[in-house]
Amino acid sequence: MADAAGRGAASGRVRLAVPRGALLGETLDLLDRIGIDTTEVRENDRKLLFEDAGIITMRPSDVPTYVESGAADLGITGKDVLLEQAERELYELADLRFGRCRMVLASVAGPDRVEEARRRLGVVRIATKYPRIASAYFERAGVQAEIVEVRGSVELAPLTGMVEAIVDLTATGTTLRENHLVIRDEIAVCTARLIANPVSLKLKSAAIDDLLARIETAQDDDPRRLTAPGPSGPQTATGE
Amino acid sequence: MAEWTPSGTRDVLPDEMQELRALGERLRTVFDAAGYGEIRTPALENEITFSRDGGDAGPAYRVFDEHGNVLVLRSDMTVPIARVVGNRYADARLPLRFWYEAPAYRAAHPRRGESREFMQAGIELIGAPAPHGTVEVLNVLCESLTAAGLTDFKVGIGDVSLYASLLARYGVDERQRVKLSRLLARHDFVAVAEALERMDLSPADAELLASVPRIHGGPEILEADGPLDAALGDLREVHAALAPETARRVIYDLGLVRSIDYYTGVIFQVYDPGHGQPLGGGGRYDNLLANFGRPLPAVGFALNVERLHIALTGEERIDG
Numbered sequence: 001m002a003d004a005a006g007r008g009a010a011s012g013r014v015r016l017a018v019p020r021g022a023l024l025g026e027t028l029d030l031l032d033r034i035g036i037d038t039t040e041v042r043e044n045d046r047k048l049l050f051e052d053a054g055i056i057t058m059r060p061s062d063v064p065t066y067v068e069s070g071a072a073d074l075g076i077t078g079k080d081v082l083l084e085q086a087e088r089e090l091y092e093l094a095d096l097r098f099g100r101c102r103m104v105l106a107s108v109a110g111p112d113r114v115e116e117a118r119r120r121l122g123v124v125r126i127a128t129k130y131p132r133i134a135s136a137y138f139e140r141a142g143v144q145a146e147i148v149e150v151r152g153s154v155e156l157a158p159l160t161g162m163v164e165a166i167v168d169l170t171a172t173g174t175t176l177r178e179n180h181l182v183i184r185d186e187i188a189v190c191t192a193r194l195i196a197n198p199v200s201l202k203l204k205s206a207a208i209d210d211l212l213a214r215i216e217t218a219q220d221d222d223p224r225r226l227t228a229p230g231p232s233g234p235q236t237a238t239g240e
Numbered sequence: 241m242a243e244w245t246p247s248g249t250r251d252v253l254p255d256e257m258q259e260l261r262a263l264g265e266r267l268r269t270v271f272d273a274a275g276y277g278e279i280r281t282p283a284l285e286n287e288i289t290f291s292r293d294g295g296d297a298g299p300a301y302r303v304f305d306e307h308g309n310v311l312v313l314r315s316d317m318t319v320p321i322a323r324v325v326g327n328r329y330a331d332a333r334l335p336l337r338f339w340y341e342a343p344a345y346r347a348a349h350p351r352r353g354e355s356r357e358f359m360q361a362g363i364e365l366i367g368a369p370a371p372h373g374t375v376e377v378l379n380v381l382c383e384s385l386t387a388a389g390l391t392d393f394k395v396g397i398g399d400v401s402l403y404a405s406l407l408a409r410y411g412v413d414e415r416q417r418v419k420l421s422r423l424l425a426r427h428d429f430v431a432v433a434e435a436l437e438r439m440d441l442s443p444a445d446a447e448l449l450a451s452v453p454r455i456h457g458g459p460e461i462l463e464a465d466g467p468l469d470a471a472l473g474d475l476r477e478v479h480a481a482l483a484p485e486t487a488r489r490v491i492y493d494l495g496l497v498r499s500i501d502y503y504t505g506v507i508f509q510v511y512d513p514g515h516g517q518p519l520g521g522g523g524r525y526d527n528l529l530a531n532f533g534r535p536l537p538a539v540g541f542a543l544n545v546e547r548l549h550i551a552l553t554g555e556e557r558i559d560g
Binding site: 086087095199 | 349392394396426427428429430431456457491493511512513515516517518
């Protein structure tokens with residue numbers, strides 16, 4: 001395990017890729033509950049590799065990359081990231097149920113500009129940080145869409161008239177409301193997922209099965225499981 | 241700038257060529273000793289030859305010849321060898337044994353290090369039914385990986401028909417079965433469980449069916465009783481006949497899937513800690529030969545030689 005940039009699933013312990021950002025807190029809480037000591041991770045904002053705990057930290061959208069290559073055996077990231085990187089060769093093992101948010105189509109309040117553009121122009125312009133999810137959504141609906149990929153605040157794009165609508169992730173809907181955007185459709189509900197490298201899953205199956213069993217037990221014991229997922233539930237966006 | 245190779249293809253220069261050649265020689269020694277004869281077929285085949293074989297791993301590159309016929313670059317060697325058997329071995333004594341080391345061509349994501357053209361080495365055993373044909377091929381597979389120099393590899397063994405027949409026994413209809421197998425092929429256990437929950441099944445049955453693709457381990461998992469009992473027959477027969485050297489490499493995996501559509505029974509896949517993705521695999525394809533006029537049971541495997549090479553280098557690094 002000395003080789004941090006190892007190409008394959010090195011023998012030895014399981015290495016877990018943990019997302020920094022909005023999912024970090026609940027991820028570490030879960031790891032604590034299953035007996036992995038995360039003190040060092042909590043105390044270090046800048047450090048990325050925690051050999052003692054078997055944890056590496058990174059932005060959520062990098063988690064599938066590290067897990068697919070085998071540099072991490074397991075990873076935790078949002079379903080939004082997995083949908084956007086659907087071509088990755090990895091296993092989706094468990095729904096961790098936290099970090100719940102929604103991938104939505106939203107446009108400026110008032111008459112729906114998407115409908116108007118469809119009717120009059122036959123094509124709609126959509127701004128998003130999730131070009132693959134947005135394209136797939138409109139292809140399924142048989143709608144011709146021009147997907148405009150933006151990196152920063154997506155909400156700006158429809159307000160300036162650059163696009164008719166956005167496809168974006170929302171947890172509470174506050175940012176959308178503040179920008180006078182309303183949700184027109186829900187594309188997917190996204191929660192945190194546990195993913196695995198296909199080779200690690202076979203070669204380190206005992207360690208991974210054990211970890212999975214502990215997670216399932218921790219989830220069953222979690223009082224939040226009883227509360228219906230909804231606006232009052234714990235909400236976090238993966239958003240980076 | 242245009243004078244480089246197309247993306248997803250590359251030149252192999254003498255240093256690497258020397259290593260690949262040495263690796264190929266080690267494999268060849270095992271294949272020869274096991275009684276397999278080397279075969280070469282054209283990289284180009286008529287489109288019709290591959291047209292019955294759907295799946296994600298089918299041919300991706302088509303060309304027109306000077307008469308307007310559509311030709312494809314072969315996406316594997318199994319289909320061309322099945323064609324050869326139909327063409328040239330109509331009355332031959334069985335079984336037939338072939339080995340090859342040859343490039344195949346598939347759609348790829350070149351940016352992720354995947355190759356459009358990649359070297360495969362493998363064997364096909366034609367006219368040898370389960371379980372003995374399967375066992376022979378698995379034994380040769382493990383011998384060739386050992387001869388190649390890998391020390392830590394494992395071979396996952398599953399059965400492509402197992403899950404579908406189990407679902408059918410629980411009354412899951414064809415449409416739903418296809419949907420579930422597609423989710424399973426994407427390795428999305430969460431979506432499989434969700435889809436089962438939505439079907440017309442008791443919660444206990446849905447939970448049982450969701451758990452089956454997760455079952456993997458040593459021969460002890462083949463002892464399962466209840467509804468799984470009958471479905472495990474083929475795997476048990478294989479296990480009973482494996483050479484000890486092969487048996488210690490094997491992981492039974494009831495969720496194993498392959499991206500090729502022609503497999504019919506027991507399938508396998510090679511894992512090594514030196515590489516993050518499987519090095520190759522194979523399985524039984526008892527219906528493919530009928531497409532070429534010779535309905536014969538058959539089984540084979542193919543290794544991705546470049547991945548095997550990377551894994552060997554990776555094992556050196558892990559051990560060193």
